[in-house]
Amino acid sequence: MNIQTQPRLSAAESALIDAYNASFGDLPGNGAVASARDRLLDDLKTNGLPTRRIEAWHYTDLKTLLRAVPTETSTAVIDAQTPFVAGSPVLAVLQGKIDTKASVEGVVVGAFADMLREGTAAPGLSVIDGDDAIGRINGSFVRDGYVLEVPADAELETPLEIQAIHGGGQVHTRFPVSFGANSKATVIERHAATGDGAAFVSSVSDISIGDGADVTWVIVQQQGADDTHLGQIRIRVGADAKLKLFVINAGGKLVRQELRIDVAGENAELTLRGVNLLGGDTHTDVTLVLAHNVPNTSSTEVFRNVVFDRARGVFQGMIKVALDAQKTDAKMSCNTLLLSDDADFSAKPELEIFADDVVCGHGATVADIDDNHLYYLMARGIPENKARAMLVNAFVAEIVEELEDEQLVEALEGIISAWLVKHA
Amino acid sequence: MLEIKNLHARIAEDGTEIIRGLNLTVKAGEVAAIMGPNGSGKSTLSYILSGRSDYEVTEGEILYNGESILELDPAERASKGIFLAFQYPVEIPGVATMQFLKVAMNEQRKARGEEELTTPEFIRRVKESAAELKINMDMLKRPLNVGFSGGEKKRAEILQMALLQPQLCVLDETDSGLDIDALKIVADGVNALKSPDRATIVITHYQRLLDYIVPDSVHVLYKGQIIRSGDKELALELEANGYADIIGAAA
Numbered sequence: 001m002n003i004q005t006q007p008r009l010s011a012a013e014s015a016l017i018d019a020y021n022a023s024f025g026d027l028p029g030n031g032a033v034a035s036a037r038d039r040l041l042d043d044l045k046t047n048g049l050p051t052r053r054i055e056a057w058h059y060t061d062l063k064t065l066l067r068a069v070p071t072e073t074s075t076a077v078i079d080a081q082t083p084f085v086a087g088s089p090v091l092a093v094l095q096g097k098i099d100t101k102a103s104v105e106g107v108v109v110g111a112f113a114d115m116l117r118e119g120t121a122a123p124g125l126s127v128i129d130g131d132d133a134i135g136r137i138n139g140s141f142v143r144d145g146y147v148l149e150v151p152a153d154a155e156l157e158t159p160l161e162i163q164a165i166h167g168g169g170q171v172h173t174r175f176p177v178s179f180g181a182n183s184k185a186t187v188i189e190r191h192a193a194t195g196d197g198a199a200f201v202s203s204v205s206d207i208s209i210g211d212g213a214d215v216t217w218v219i220v221q222q223q224g225a226d227d228t229h230l231g232q233i234r235i236r237v238g239a240d241a242k243l244k245l246f247v248i249n250a251g252g253k254l255v256r257q258e259l260r261i262d263v264a265g266e267n268a269e270l271t272l273r274g275v276n277l278l279g280g281d282t283h284t285d286v287t288l289v290l291a292h293n294v295p296n297t298s299s300t301e302v303f304r305n306v307v308f309d310r311a312r313g314v315f316q317g318m319i320k321v322a323l324d325a326q327k328t329d330a331k332m333s334c335n336t337l338l339l340s341d342d343a344d345f346s347a348k349p350e351l352e353i354f355a356d357d358v359v360c361g362h363g364a365t366v367a368d369i370d371d372n373h374l375y376y377l378m379a380r381g382i383p384e385n386k387a388r389a390m391l392v393n394a395f396v397a398e399i400v401e402e403l404e405d406e407q408l409v410e411a412l413e414g415i416i417s418a419w420l421v422k423h424a
Numbered sequence: 425m426l427e428i429k430n431l432h433a434r435i436a437e438d439g440t441e442i443i444r445g446l447n448l449t450v451k452a453g454e455v456a457a458i459m460g461p462n463g464s465g466k467s468t469l470s471y472i473l474s475g476r477s478d479y480e481v482t483e484g485e486i487l488y489n490g491e492s493i494l495e496l497d498p499a500e501r502a503s504k505g506i507f508l509a510f511q512y513p514v515e516i517p518g519v520a521t522m523q524f525l526k527v528a529m530n531e532q533r534k535a536r537g538e539e540e541l542t543t544p545e546f547i548r549r550v551k552e553s554a555a556e557l558k559i560n561m562d563m564l565k566r567p568l569n570v571g572f573s574g575g576e577k578k579r580a581e582i583l584q585m586a587l588l589q590p591q592l593c594v595l596d597e598t599d600s601g602l603d604i605d606a607l608k609i610v611a612d613g614v615n616a617l618k619s620p621d622r623a624t625i626v627i628t629h630y631q632r633l634l635d636y637i638v639p640d641s642v643h644v645l646y647k648g649q650i651i652r653s654g655d656k657e658l659a660l661e662l663e664a665n666g667y668a669d670i671i672g673a674a675a
């Protein structure tokens with residue numbers, strides 16, 4: 001980290017520090033948790049929010065972009081929404097608070113607030129590295145979340161939906177989830193806003209995938225037009241495990257979604273997919289740090305972005321292959337459709353390879369809609385607007401179709417087309 | 425139905441003139457064949473008829489049913505009944521073929537002020553036409569033209585034509601890439617659409633297709649102009665002697 005000389009606090013930084021002080025005694029946690037929180041907040045005071053001078057935040061200068069942090073929390077009554085997949089069990093998190101009576105068949109459900117009070121959460125209230133601003137903010141302020149354990153060999157028949165919904169204000173949640181050996185499950189992590197009140201949301205999902213488990217995790221981010229969303233998912237993948245991770249960003253004003261993945265067991269197979277639907281005057285950053293730490297693992301990463309209006313998008317994708325992670329097979333691509341002259345997308349794929357017997361590659365493209373495709377559709381009588389929408393939709397829908405659950409595919413396609421109707 | 429008068433057109437990007445004073449008239453009910461050496465401008469002419477923006481008309485006129493179509497975009501021309509079966513249909517990943525067919529049919533209907541098709545009616549029509557063209561319905565579950573073989577793409581073009589029921593059909597080398605059986609099936613598909621109020625322009629290099637789709641007129645396109653017109657005998661003459669004599673006579 002670089003040394004800062006007398007940092008001048010931005011309005012957002014002051015507001016965060018004030019909010020922390022104001023919630024003294026109110027944030028759940030025993031002594032160990034309280035001191036962990038204090039340490040994280042001290043770091044925040046000393047370092048401030050990250051700026052473009054920090055490499056990991058180069059394209060998302062949080063200090064400048066985060067203008068304000070709301071202090072008022074909405075008191076609106078919020079109801080859980082119908083799940084994406086009919087019949088899914090829903091674990092609602094309304095205004096940052098879980099339903100303590102919620103239960104899901106076959107899953108052990110606990111409250112993160114309890115872990116805070118008991119102090120078992122303290123070791124986890126840490127940063128991944130010195131630039132982990134999301135870990136820092138979330139660790140300082142987190143109040144609640146679900147703690148889930150899918151037992152070994154369990155198989156969940158329908159996707160489980162974590163539904164984090166708010167009506168504005170500050171919301172800080174954390175979801176420690178463990179998938180036992182040879183278990184099989186699909187989890188949807190959905191973040192959405194109901195009201196108009198601006199929100200400042202941080203959410204960390206801390207996931208461990210046991211050997212031989214088969215996990216699909218879908219993050220759907222549909223925050224409101226004035227919301228800041230700082231999301232982080234930390235995943236440790238065991239041997240012979242399969243992970244499919246899908247991220248859809250379709251909302252928010254200022255969004256950073258970090259994917260921090262450690263491949264820790266041999267023969268693990270990862271499928272990472274992302275769709276960013278960006279419009280208006282917004283800033284959205286997806287940052288992936290994927291570490292292949294052991295031999296014989298494979299991953300494919302495909303990110304598709306469509307950018308309208310004055311929206312700005314960022315994809316940072318770092319694949320690290322450790323010295324003894326021989327036979328790693330990793331392929332990353334990031335394709336962007338820029339649909340307006342003022343739209344902007346920065347892609348920064350990176351490989352850091354220490355092993356010598358690996359197949360790794362990456363590619364990034366930025367394009368407009370293919371004129372030949374547009375002409376073909378129009379030559380069949382499809383008006384230009386409609387033809388364009390079809391092609392944009394096709395560009396991202398391809399990714400979604402890789403999910404096996406048909407109802408889930410339909411639900412996500414629905415999100416995409418609804419978004420396009422509104423923004424295209 | 426179609427009157428092309430002294431048409432000059434160039435590539436928009438670099439200004440190269442491809443069509444250089446072309447005249448052609450095709451009447452309702454007529455089947456006109458256009459032949460000509462590689463690179464003479466046959467595909468370019470078909471693109472210009474369909475309204476592709478890569479080409480600019482600098483002089484002349486295209487009248488369709490008595491009205492100029494030069495100001496219309498490809499979608500407007502299509503909904504007025506102009507259809508081009510492409511020499512090289514493009515693959516469009518992510519667009520499901522069935523969805524594409526449905527949107528195309530319904531958008532054309534909407535543009536003409538007709539009711540949209542119900543889903544069952546749409547599917548019935550597709551099944552019927554696909555069966556006639558011996559197209560497997562499984563193929564239509566794939567993204568548009570993606571992974572279709574050369575012959576399958578051509579058949580899919582004719583399927584679209586059958587479903588869209590155009591008034592002016594332009595077939596650009598629909599015979600290339602087709603095996604003998606497929607050629608017969610496709611020709612039957614084209615002939616099935618023949619009617620007194622429809623016209624067809626068949627671009628081809630080979631007499632073989634014209635044995636099945638018998639032309640009323642044959643035109644030789646060379647360096648952007650029609651240099652010779654005749655009846656179906658002209659195609660046989662070309663098949664026997666090549667273009668040299670005709671080009672020599674025109675020069």
Ligand SMILES: Nc1ncnc2c1ncn2[C@@H]1O[C@H](COP(=O)(O)OP(=O)(O)OP(=O)(O)O)[C@@H](O)[C@H]1O
Binds near residue numbers: 435465
């Ligand atoms: N967009 C373009 N850019 C550059 N050159 C072009 C373009 N379109 C057409 N041409 C050129 O114009 C000429 C006519 O091409 P066109 O495809 O119309 O020929 P054709 O008669 O259809 O030939 P073929 O029998 O091989 O299909 C060729 O020399 C071709 O290279």
Ligand SMILES: [Mg+2]
Binds near residue numbers: 468
């Ligand atoms: Mg051609």
